[in-house]
């Protein structure tokens with residue numbers, strides 16, 4: 565099989581993105597534009613200097629930059645522009661559905677109203693549906709380096725807006741902040757009918773994945789790549805069809821893996837785990853959806869069946885209605901068959 569031909573397949577398949585922090589889609593150019601608009605002085609001379617600072621040792625060194633970068637987001641229009649830019653960029657990669665994280669605590673701690681954040685993001689997502697046909701879900705993340713009490717306070721603030729949120733997540737520094745720290749908060753979210761996901765097994769141990777499943781009762785695991793350290797857990801993920809939202813270029817940039825060809829994504833896929841591919845914080849990690857898939861195709865030697873399976877999984881793992889999942893999966897099957905016929909004819 566001609567590898568370039570598989571790259572075409574990657575580009576034309578419809579895909580769902582399930583692990584995307586909207587604040588992580590803030591490109592340096594927009595960071596400078598918004599800083600100027602809001603009269604904020606950035607500690608970098610220009611876009612090039614900022615981009616040059618994107619050399620991370622680990623998750624925390626990235627988070628330090630990511631939180632300070634988010635300080636340029638002030639008005640509803642800023643959150644709109646940020647979200648709209650992501651939707652347009654994802655649409656160019658044939659992402660037809662996105663389940664998007666936002667971190668309200670990063671903004672409310674700076675005195676930005678919860679409604680300002682939510683209104684800007686929601687308005688862009690409504691426009692993305694109307695103008696690009698792109699569907700979405702919104703997931704409110706709690707920052708795990710903060711306390712459970714602060715999480716409860718955020719949930720309280722979000723209370724009038726819960727109808728506009730589709731679920732909750734858990735992100736930020738994983739080490740020393742285990743899922744058990746948020747047991748009561750996630751129990752409350754469940755009682756409110758909010759499904760949950762959590763980052764686990766990115767830098768934290770495999771036991772954090774088990775705890776996210778058993779204590780927080782999450783529907784999906786974000787990252788989860790350290791599951792391989794526990795073969796029983798890999799078996800459980802496959803058997804119970806618990807999806808992983810894997811972010812290969814993120815893992816590379818944050819030294820979760822030393823080289824992309826050492827990534828366990830393909831092994832997990834072949835072990836029957838519902839693996840999906842996502843961009844996490846594309847402005848910081850050097851790529852959007854297709855960049856991640858193309859890099860994995862090159863480094864891991866993904867073939868056409870792998871690529872089709874990953875696209876199918878992205879809808880399987882999504883929170884779309886069953887009939888919409890089936891519709892997209894039928895579409896993937898049709899496009900893949902047409903593509904194969906074209907290859908044979910050449």
Ligand code: HPA
Nearest residue numbers: 585735736737763844845
């Ligand atoms: N891990 C944890 N928290 C995050 C990440 C991540 O990869 N990206 C943005 N917040």
Ligand code: ZN
Nearest residue numbers: 585735786844
């Ligand atoms: Zn993430």
